[in-house]
Amino acid sequence: MAEQSRQNWGTRIGVILAVTGSAVGLGNFLRFPGLAAKYEGGAFMIPYFIAFFLLGLPLAWVEWSLGRYGGARGFNSAPGIYRAVWKSRLSPYVGALAMLVPVGIYMFYVLIEAWCLGYAWYMATGQLNLGQGDKTAYISFFSSFVGDAENGSILSATEHSPLVFIAICVFVNFFLIYRGLNKGIEWFCSWAMPALVVCALIVLVRVLTLPGIESGLGFMWNPRTSSGSFWKSLANGEMWLAAAGQIFFSLSVGFGIIVNYASYVKRDADIALSGLTSAAGNEFCEVGLGGMIVIPAAFLFLGATTVMQASDSSFNLGFMTLPMVFASMPLGQYVGTLFFFLLFLAALTSSLSMLQPAIALLEEGLSLNRRASVAVLGFITFIGSGFVLYFSKSLVALDTFDFWVGTFCIYILATFQVLLFGWVLGIERGYAEISHGAEIRIPYWFMYIIKYVSPVYLLAIFVIWLYQQITEAKANRFTAIYSDPVVLLSVCFLLAVFGLFALLVSQSVRRWTSAASEGGNSR
């Protein structure tokens, strides 16, 4: 470890932009507006902001604190950080989950990133202008582009193949990761995030200057009373669940990414204000930009029924409905190009952050140099992305990865982290850690929220969500494992990746233990 050159952030703005970039993704511009429109417009914002303060922000601070705590003790990977906090044999192996989550998500997310780039290209070249009023053409374009008709069809596609875009995305991701934390991730996020906001602002100006946009904004923001009264719609439990889920996924908490990023922060540097700033940056992109663009424009051109049908699925809204909106909109070709390019930037800043946690483990646990760790991770993700790409029929593999890694494992990891902070590190030490070097004073009652409210909130959401999944007869995720061979294969693949990371963790633990027994360092 002593021979390894340690990486660090160059500037404070850099780390804030990197964490914000990790959080801002497709969910900000597609999932959030869809949910807000679905759940009674304005009424949705009440549970949404409550979840932000009771769940999102506390969890973000927990990850920042755990990360800097571990970083100050020489660890950058989640297994090492968890082990530094909790001296248990189990703790580093939970860290293997913090490797699986970002890497598993990367495997399919890089494909979605390529779709965004491809759509930006086709929009710019006019190939995505398939006429107004007929959604079928857009559905079949998407279907052939992602190859959801048959497994392996994407490899033989001649027209509108995403392979070139996938190759570009993979190359850019690994090139930036290879350049390192400061010259790669931080450098890229420092211009990509402002560029993303500028693109979004241009699109926003176009949308807000459309004739009749007031009704689109009304559809998005009016507290509707379809269920009888405003209070009755607030009593909709499903809406509270959706709002908490959106906050949870949007802030990228429970991904094992913020823990890793924060470990590179200086011991005496502030994390309280930095954590709040990156969370606020994510919320601005989500509510201030995402909430004002997609649904108002889509409503204006396609009407309430089409928008409500599309709002359930981000893919439907983003890749089948919005191109039709841009085809109808004056200057739509340019606006659409900018919109898909900003989605691409948002996806790229997120996918970059998904690779760094595993790189950290390979570097510090196995003492691999940057080139070797990038090569090893490149091989693992190549196999994983290739798997998802090949089993493209009805996007079953992608959906399975998203469910088990992008939802199920995230809940488990977030719950573990909040318990680690509140009950193992303890709220006294935890508060001292957050407050160390802090430029804003976090009220102490936040510690009680972290210790009691957040775990209960998380567990309640998890149990209700699990219950819904089990009782849902149509799309039961658990029975699908033995009824659908692709789902079974996908789950086995993810278990194999988890096993591989557990093996790497066990090797790392052995090295750390022997280094500590030699009295070389504090491990």
Place this chain on the structure above:
Amino acid sequence: MTWPVLQLLAQAVEAATAPATQTSEYHLTLGGWVVMVFSVGFVTGLLGWCIWRVMRESTPEKVHSQIDVEPIDKA
């Protein structure tokens, strides 16, 4: 003769610029204005305040790095 031509021209311009579907049912109500201004204003204000605080507090010695860990490793 001029009038029908102008009418046609006006119709063409309208067709090119007006959205395909418009519904007056969803005009932004007072409640909608309140929710929109509060939500967007809150997140924008929060981000603005955070940026102002970060800029105000940023000093060269607070640049992030982990050089403080180095001596432990080298020891």
